[in-house]
Amino acid sequence: xxxxxxxxxLAISAMTTQVPHIAHANLSPHSLIKPSRxxxxxxxxxxxxxxxxxxxxxxxxxxxxxxLGLKVKxxxxxxxxxxxxxxTDINRAADVNxxxxxxxxxxxxxxxxxxxxxRILPLLNYDQMRSHPKILMGFSDITSLLLAVYTQSGxxxxxxxVGTSTWNPFTVDYLQRILFxxxxxxxxxPVTVPVQTITSGKARGKLVGGNLSxxxxxxxxxxxxxxxxxxxxxxxxxxxxYRIDRLLTxxxxxGILNQISGFIFGxxxxxxxxxxxxxxxxxxxxxxHIQPLGIPAWYGxxxxxxQDKFTLPIGLSxxxxxxxxTIQLLESAVRV
Numbered sequence: 001x002x003x004x005x006x007x008x009x010l011a012i013s014a015m016t017t018q019v020p021h022i023a024h025a026n027l028s029p030h031s032l033i034k035p036s037r038x039x040x041x042x043x044x045x046x047x048x049x050x051x052x053x054x055x056x057x058x059x060x061x062x063x064x065x066x067x068l069g070l071k072v073k074x075x076x077x078x079x080x081x082x083x084x085x086x087x088t089d090i091n092r093a094a095d096v097n098x099x100x101x102x103x104x105x106x107x108x109x110x111x112x113x114x115x116x117x118x119r120i121l122p123l124l125n126y127d128q129m130r131s132h133p134k135i136l137m138g139f140s141d142i143t144s145l146l147l148a149v150y151t152q153s154g155x156x157x158x159x160x161x162v163g164t165s166t167w168n169p170f171t172v173d174y175l176q177r178i179l180f181x182x183x184x185x186x187x188x189x190p191v192t193v194p195v196q197t198i199t200s201g202k203a204r205g206k207l208v209g210g211n212l213s214x215x216x217x218x219x220x221x222x223x224x225x226x227x228x229x230x231x232x233x234x235x236x237x238x239x240x241x242y243r244i245d246r247l248l249t250x251x252x253x254x255g256i257l258n259q260i261s262g263f264i265f266g267x268x269x270x271x272x273x274x275x276x277x278x279x280x281x282x283x284x285x286x287x288x289h290i291q292p293l294g295i296p297a298w299y300g301x302x303x304x305x306x307q308d309k310f311t312l313p314i315g316l317s318x319x320x321x322x323x324x325x326t327i328q329l330l331e332s333a334v335r336v
Contacts, residue, residue: 031154032315035107035133037182037334040069042106045099046163047075048086050141051114053164055079061111061163068172073105085116092116093123096145100125100132107179111163113140118214121145121223126152135179135334138162140237140305143210148223150208150315156333159210159233159303160311170308178311178329182336187310187327189302195325198286201296203262207318207327209233216247219254227259231320231327233312235266235304241279244271248289257289262296262320264327266303296322 038044044065046058053061058079062072075095080087099108121144130153136146137158146157158179161171170190177183189195208225209215212234218224236244251257265286273279280288283299290297302310313333320327 033130033133033153033155034333034335035135035155037332037336038070038107038135038179040180041071043071043073043104044107044109045073045075045102045105046078046109046111047092047095047099048078048080048111049092049096049120049145050086050110050116051084051112052081052086053079053111057111057164064163064167065109067167068176073099073102075099078111084114085119086111089116089119089123093120096120097123097125097128100129100134103132105134107135107137109163110136110138110142110145113138113142113162113211115141117141117144118217121148121221124148124152129153129155137179137311139235139309140211141214143214144218144223146210146314147208147215147218147225151223151225154315156313156315158311158313158333161309165309166307168307170302171311174309175311178313178333182332182334184329184331186329187302187312189300189325190308193300193302193308195298195300196283197322197325198263198290198297198299199293199295200323202319202321203231203296204317204319204330205229205231205261207231207233207312207316208314209264209312210235210314212236212244212247213239216250219250225315227256230260231262231264231318232256232260233264233266233301233303235268236271237269237305239268239271241271241273241282241285244268244282245280245285245289248285252289257293260293260295262322263290263293264297264301264303264320265299266301267306269305296320298322298325301325301327
């Protein structure tokens, strides 16, 4: 099943807290914590907090990470399966907590998305993450884990490839420059992939975002940050245009859109209208919701369920140019 089908099966059960944690919502802007940069020879922990994978997937992931010069320590429950989930909530959360507690691990990568991260958020030890900051990376359903870690612990997290992604030169280059070299680089589409400006202009703010439907499913929880002076980026897959409209409307009604300083829509993969019914275009929907905000905004950034993708540091200060479609990191995302 695809990510949206997993979301449609959502049935969040009552969850008992297995580890103590203290909510650190509305952290001060000065409490941002950067994890250490990656180096060749470092060990990364591989976890699977959402949907299950097969053994052949794990072997391919290990091969790709080894090609980056990294050692891989596989979480105890990475190959577990509980229905469409990669094991029980308690065991998936245990792998996350164990990797943050393990001093031999320098970074934590996720195997795949799907559905399941929202279920484990109350079971995570955010105080431990704050005292043992590490690179945590993924996208799609991993959005909720990335946002919760940033919101509750203040640690910069990274919206980037999962283990089952395509680890091609474009994707690997941005990952290495940000996570290994610690460069404060500008992220810009190749000339073959133009952007569509919604509202021109430049802005600065904290970069926050991820998958649109996953983020929207977190509304009302303690795991989303303050939206003031943020640059919101979103992406989506397998959602028809009217569903994108509905999700953006929900963000608007929740008071989020009128707080942000800038807006970036990445790629919407397989989001074309289906059937013969009349439909608005995605461009029309974005114009309806975003243009009245009067903030710099564009569509088409290399973010989402695509082969060539940026690595984006959540919580870091950036400057954007909606005409050029650029995201300029204003500082290194890692401690160098």
